[in-house]
């Protein structure tokens with residue numbers, strides 16, 4: 001008997017008992033759906049993390065003043081005061097893989113406009129920071145290098161600060177007060193969104209010239225970080241090594257001693273996030289596979305039960321001339337057809353589910369990204 | 377011819393045609409643990425082509441067992457069964473399946489149609505196992521349904537048909553692959569008397585057309601529509617006789633009052 005005839009018999013038998021057929025399929029639908037959805041979510045999260053990393057700016061390295069362990073006590077990030085403006089100039093001068101660099105320091109304080117006030121992060125930096133971070137302006141422009149030289153009282157505000165202080169007015173040209181000093185708003189940044197995983201709002205920031213921050217607000221003359229961009233993604237690895245050895249040299253760190261700074265490479269981060277993402281995807285997929293196996297066992301089980309249940313049907317078929325092989329291939333084909341249809345429906349469901357999860361939750365679960373989401 | 381008696385005619389027929397079924401000293405027993413049930417204790421008989429035979433006998437006398445052997449659903453414990461001159465015991469399972477599919481049509485007491493399956497699809501079923509194209513299978517199934525007068529019920533499910541109609545579908549199914557022998561095990565056992573006669577009328581017509589029919593019944597009236605009756609008792613043939621003053625079912629049907637449905 002040819003395959004078409006077997007398929008015809010099997011499909012008719014399935015159609016005859018739609019309830020049993022669909023219940024049998026349910027296991028496979030759920031199993032396949034779960035695998036597809038989980039892999040989809042995992043890959044979606046991975047992709048989203050990669051996008052966020054890319055949105056950080058291209059080929060970025062982040063140099064932070066280091067963690068230091070003193071007398072057995074871990075002093076935490078930014079505890080050293082050895083990273084200075086001259087280090088940045090040296091990096092620009094002596095590391096060929098480096099294209100641009102911006103210094104930075106920061107504090108948190110109240111920002112006042114009229115009767116409103118808002119607690120925000122105040123970052124001091126230089127104009128190239130916006131290029132390095134690939135951060136466009138919603139309106140206005142950056143403060144200038146001249147503003148930096150003159151330690152001018154000018155500020156660029158993030159979208160969240162604008163929303164909270166300038167709901168009704170145009171902020172450009174307005175004066176805000178930081179530590180009772182007046183600052184003229186010259187630019188508003190486009191929205192960057194919440195940074196991956198940490199959930200901290202990158203737009204809740206006021207940027208002022210580094211000199212202004214150091215001299216007029218914090219009174220500190222060291223840097224907490226330097227934002228560096230390499231000439232290419234490939235070059236970022238070289239830049240990392242160049243910066244490391246340069247700074248060790250400049251800070252007179254002897255062989256065997258720990259760095260008093262740290263260099264984080266965005267390319268490294270991306271690789272790390274990729275790896276973590278793959279592990280998570282594998283994990284999700286293997287958990288989902290269990291339900292696929294359960295679904296398969298379900299089909300097996302129901303086919304077995306239905307063979308005993310359907311002895312009358314088998315008897316009739318044999319009496320009118322079906323061979324044992326005919327009946328076997330019928331049941332086998334029924335199982336295959338159920339699996340195929342169930343699998344196809346499962347794929348559709350799974351894709352739908354992963355689409356929903358990734359989009360409605362905006363789900364990112366990967367950890368390392370927050371480290372480079374921006375200095376606080 | 378006119379002066380010939382029924383039995384003389386039958387003898388003539390039997391001599392002129394080669395026996396299509398020859399059963400020689402067939403025994404059948406079932407071993408149930410320590411006890412052995414002897415269902416058939418040496419059956420020998422010839423059934424020639426075109427015959428219309430009714431097998432009678434008390435319940436448990438081995439009629440169904442014998443029919444199952446004739447229908448190649450079961451094998452004798454000893455003895456030989458020649459079907460069209462071939463010793464069936466030498467055939468493989470698949471060859472037996474092919475015989476059940478093409479040479480023999482089987483009708484059961486309980487109709488045994490597939491539920492939730494239309495009359496047409498039920499009748500088509502044997503063609504699915506007979507290397508027949510879908511179109512030809514459907515064509516043949518329609519013809520067979522027409523033959524039993526159910527051409528207009530092809531899309532009905534068994535649950536939507538009366539017992540008599542279901543049995544007619546079963547007969548159509550048995551006929552769809554154009555067998556030369558029709559075996560019917562108490563086909564009227566579950567039917568009222570008028571419907572029984574209707575079924576016998578169909579069988580009579582088929583026999584007139586040349587089909588060999590072996591039928592089991594325990595109703596004397598029904599057996600009288602056949603041409604020959606055989607009485608079973610405790611697994612043996614007790615009596616073998618021709619039917620005298622045979623009435624055709626179609627005549628009897630005319631005399632029966634028509635019931636309204």
Ligand SMILES: Nc1ncnc2c1ncn2[C@@H]1O[C@H](COP(=O)(O)OP(=O)(O)O)[C@@H](O)[C@H]1O
Pocket residue numbers: 406408413414415433434435436437438439440441442
């Ligand atoms: N599969 C079987 N196993 C055991 N005994 C059986 C089986 N089939 C029939 N018998 C026995 O064989 C005898 C004949 O049965 P059967 O041919 O069905 O009789 P009938 O059809 O004339 O009523 C009975 O005693 C019955 O119990």
Ligand SMILES: [Mg+2]
Pocket residue numbers: 439440441
């Ligand atoms: Mg019986």
